[in-house]
Amino acid sequence: MMRSVVKGSTSQSVIVRIIDDTAGTPEEAVEHNTSGISLWYRREGSSVVSITPVALAAANSAYSSGGIEHLDDGYYRLDVPDAAFASGVNGVMVGGTVTGMIVVGCYVPLIDFNLYSATLGTDVIAAASISSAAANKIRDAITAAIVETQGNYTVQQTLSLLLAGIFGRTSAGTFSTPNNGATRATLSYTGNDRTSVSLTPSS
Numbered sequence: 001m002m003r004s005v006v007k008g009s010t011s012q013s014v015i016v017r018i019i020d021d022t023a024g025t026p027e028e029a030v031e032h033n034t035s036g037i038s039l040w041y042r043r044e045g046s047s048v049v050s051i052t053p054v055a056l057a058a059a060n061s062a063y064s065s066g067g068i069e070h071l072d073d074g075y076y077r078l079d080v081p082d083a084a085f086a087s088g089v090n091g092v093m094v095g096g097t098v099t100g101m102i103v104v105g106c107y108v109p110l111i112d113f114n115l116y117s118a119t120l121g122t123d124v125i126a127a128a129s130i131s132s133a134a135a136n137k138i139r140d141a142i143t144a145a146i147v148e149t150q151g152n153y154t155v156q157q158t159l160s161l162l163l164a165g166i167f168g169r170t171s172a173g174t175f176s177t178p179n180n181g182a183t184r185a186t187l188s189y190t191g192n193d194r195t196s197v198s199l200t201p202s203s
Helices: 120-127 132-143 155-167
Strands: 012-020 038-043 048-051 067-072 075-080 091-098 101-104 106-111 146-148 169-171 174-176 183-190 193-199
Touching (some): 012 091, 012 106, 075 091, 132 155, 146 155, 155 174, 155 183
Antiparallel strands (some): 012 075, 012 101, 038 048, 038 091, 067 075, 091 101, 091 106, 169 174, 183 193
16 A cells, blocks of 8 residues: 555656566566556546556656656556546555566555645644634534533633743732733732632633
């Protein structure tokens, strides 16, 4: 299996391996015009589509649909036509044959979002067509979860108290928001003993 590819991606290459059909040893001299070469791809639920092989100058050459180039030890780069990765299915198989050899193909899962994206969270929401209103409901459900049963403090309330206690302003036993806009906790002392605590978390 190859790495996943985002549906609709273009200029994609896959790796196939070609070995001798008798000895099982790596074939390292296959070219686009090698006798009996026949390459193909098949999208899920569809018919097999032929890939017309073309020459590549080097392993790092620019993408060229049908391009094939040996890498090492019988592994080949194969540039698959863009149509193989179009939206509409969840995977594509790539394979082929060469006279006297076995082509070990690969299956490429097609996904709706880039698993390696730095914005994966928002990409998933966008790919799932979740509206802003729905995303806000998810957020509200999470922040409304109870994390402390004594007083039924929610995630939102607990975070507001932590913010005031760690990063807020303090004076004479009061802890306020960093901008001093609201008091979140008031502590009373008798000598060195704390006698009462009044909490006012954000709603």
